[in-house]
Amino acid sequence: MPAERLAEYEGKQAGGHKALLVMEQQLDKADFLVGDALTIADISLYAYTHVAHEGGFELDGYVAIRRWIDRIEQRDDYLAMNG
Numbered sequence: 001m002p003a004e005r006l007a008e009y010e011g012k013q014a015g016g017h018k019a020l021l022v023m024e025q026q027l028d029k030a031d032f033l034v035g036d037a038l039t040i041a042d043i044s045l046y047a048y049t050h051v052a053h054e055g056g057f058e059l060d061g062y063v064a065i066r067r068w069i070d071r072i073e074q075r076d077d078y079l080a081m082n083g
Contacts, residue, residue: 013056013057016057020049020052020057023045023068024063024064024065028064032071033045038072038075042068042072046069049065049069050069050073
């Protein structure tokens with residue numbers, strides 16, 4: 001990473017972890033983001049969250065998020081995108 005982009009990267013990390021913490025707290029109370037069923041909120045946030053490591057966000061400390069990702073990926077109607 002270029003040195004001139006380091007401050008921008010660190011700023012994005014702080015904001016990203018703040019958002020992940022909000023998700024973690026909600027998913028610690030419910031199976032999905034808006035209750036007991038998969039909704040567009042889950043689908044939308046899954047799209048970015050399951051590849052968070054590509055942006056430098058390791059999910060090891062986010063146990064509820066990792067369970068949520070697994071829950072989505074284990075659904076009969078789940079279709080992985082290969083690219």
